[in-house]
Amino acid sequence: MNKPFSPLITIAFVAATSIFMVNCKNETPPAEAAETPALATIAIAKSPFGTTADGQAVDKFSLKNKLGMQVDVITYGGIITAWTAPDKTGNYANVVLGYDNLAQYEKATPYFGALIGRYGNRIAKGKFTLDGQTFQLETNDGPNTLHGGVKGFDKVVWTATEHPVDNGSALKLTYVSKDGEGGYPGTLTSTVVYHLTDDNALEVSYEATTDKKTVANLTQHSYFNLSGDFTKPILDHELTIDADKYLPVDAMLIPTGELKAVENTPFDFRQAKTVGKDIGQKDDQLTKGKGYDHCWVLNGQGFRKVSTAYHPSTGRLLEVSTDEPGIQFYCGNFLDGTLPTPGGGTYAHRTGFCLETQHYPDSPNQPSFPSTTLAPGEKYATKTTFKFSTR
Numbered sequence: 360m361n362k363p364f365s366p367l368i369t370i371a372f373v374a375a376t377s378i379f380m381v382n383c384k385n386e387t388p389p390a391e392a393a394e395t396p397a398l399a400t401i402a403i404a405k406s407p408f409g410t411t412a413d414g415q416a417v418d419k420f421s422l423k424n425k426l427g428m429q430v431d432v433i434t435y436g437g438i439i440t441a442w443t444a445p446d447k448t449g450n451y452a453n454v455v456l457g458y459d460n461l462a463q464y465e466k467a468t469p470y471f472g473a474l475i476g477r478y479g480n481r482i483a484k485g486k487f488t489l490d491g492q493t494f495q496l497e498t499n500d501g502p503n504t505l506h507g508g509v510k511g512f513d514k515v516v517w518t519a520t521e522h523p524v525d526n527g528s529a530l531k532l533t534y535v536s537k538d539g540e541g542g543y544p545g546t547l548t549s550t551v552v553y554h555l556t557d558d559n560a561l562e563v564s565y566e567a568t569t570d571k572k573t574v575a576n577l578t579q580h581s582y583f584n585l586s587g588d589f590t591k592p593i594l595d596h597e598l599t600i601d602a603d604k605y606l607p608v609d610a611m612l613i614p615t616g617e618l619k620a621v622e623n624t625p626f627d628f629r630q631a632k633t634v635g636k637d638i639g640q641k642d643d644q645l646t647k648g649k650g651y652d653h654c655w656v657l658n659g660q661g662f663r664k665v666s667t668a669y670h671p672s673t674g675r676l677l678e679v680s681t682d683e684p685g686i687q688f689y690c691g692n693f694l695d696g697t698l699p700t701p702g703g704g705t706y707a708h709r710t711g712f713c714l715e716t717q718h719y720p721d722s723p724n725q726p727s728f729p730s731t732t733l734a735p736g737e738k739y740a741t742k743t744t745f746k747f748s749t750r
C-alpha cells in the first residue's frame with residue numbers, strides 16, 4: 360500500500376537526490392551514503408499551489424530526473440503545469456502550455472495539461488445504455504458530454520502518494536469518483552502514475568476499477584509547443600501518426616462511425632509533414648474540426664510507438680507510445696488569444712497541440728468500436744509514454 364506524502368518523506372527523497380547526483384557524476388560517494396540502500400528515486404519537491412474555491416488545498420509536485428528534465432504536477436486535475444525538455448544545444452525550456460496559479464485553472468482552461476475522465480472525448484447527447492439501462496450524463500458541449508462532463512477528473516483534487524521507482528521519479532495520484540457522479544454508474548477508483556524516467560520519458564500509467572458496470576476512457580491533455588516559445592504557432596512542427604485510417608466526424612465532432620482511409624486526404628501523417636502543410640486545404644472534415652481535431656485509428660496493437668512530433672529549429676523530438684487504439688490530434692483550434700500566459704501575454708490560435716491517446720470518441724454508443732465498458736472484477740489498465748530527445 361502506498362503512503363500519503365509527508366514532509367518527512369519529501370525530506371528523505373531530497374536526501375536521496377543529493378546522493379544520487381554524486382553517483383551520476385561518477386564521484387566517490389561519501390562514506391555514509393555508501394551505506395544507504397538503493398536510492399534511485401530522485402527528489403520530488405512538494406509545495407502548496409493554493410486552495411480551490413471550495414476550500415481544498417492543492418499541492419504541486421516537481422518530478423526530476425538525472426538529466427535535468429522537470430515535470431510539475433498539481434493535485435488539482437492531475438494537471439502538468441510545466442514540463443521542461445532540452446533543445447539540440449542542451450537548453451531546457453518549458454514545452455507545455457499552462458498557468459502559474461490555481462485560480463486561472465479554475466476560472467477557464469481548455470484542459471491544459473489535465474487528466475481527463477471518466478470519459479475522454481465526446482459522448483453523443485451525454486447518453487448511453489448498459490445492459491438495457493440508459494444513463495444520462497451531465498452535458499457540457501452543446502448537447503454532448505466532453506471530457507467527463509461539467510466536473511470531470513480535470514476539476515477534482517487527486518490524492519498524491521509516494522511511488523518508489525528504480526530510476527527518475529514518480530508520483531501516484533488517486534481519485535475515487537462516486538456512483539452517479541456526473542451521471543456515470545458505479546464507484547470508479549482511478550489511479551494515475553506519472554513516472555519521469557532517466558531517459559527523458561514520462562510514462563503515464565492509468566488503472567481503474569468499478570463496483571458497477573460503467574464506461575472508462577482516461578487520457579492526458581497536455582498542449583505541447585516544442586519551440587518553447589508560446590507566441591509561436593505549432594504549424595511548423597513535423598508530425599507523424601501511424602494510422603491508415605481516421606474517424607470522420609459530424610458538425611458536433613461526434614464520429615460518424617466510418618473508418619476512413621487517410622490516403623489522399625489532409626489526414627495522412629504516415630510520413631512526416633508539418634502540421635501546417637495541408638491544414639488550409641478545402642476539406643469538409645477540416646471545416647468541421649476547424650482544423651485537426653479528430654481521432655486517428657492507430658495501426659497495430661499492444662504497446663507501440665504511434666506518433667512523433669519534431670520541431671526542426673530547436674531539434675526537439677517527442678515520441679508517443681501507447682497501447683490504446685486511438686489518438687486524438689487536436690491542434691489548438693479553439694485557442695483564440697483570450698487566455699493569459701504566465702508571462703503576461705495570451706495564448707494565440709494554434710500555439711499548442713495535443714496528442715490524446717484513448718479509445719475512440721462515443722464508443723459507448725458505437726458498437727463497432729472497441730469497447731470502453733468496465734465491469735466489476737475487471738481492471739482498466741493502459742499506458743502512454745511521452746519521450747523527448749533531440750535530432
Ligand code: BGC
Pocket residue numbers: 469470480612652653687689693713715
Ligand atoms: C477536443 C477539442 C476540444 C479540446 C478542449 C480536445 O480534446 O477534441 O474539440 O476543444 O479538447 O479544449
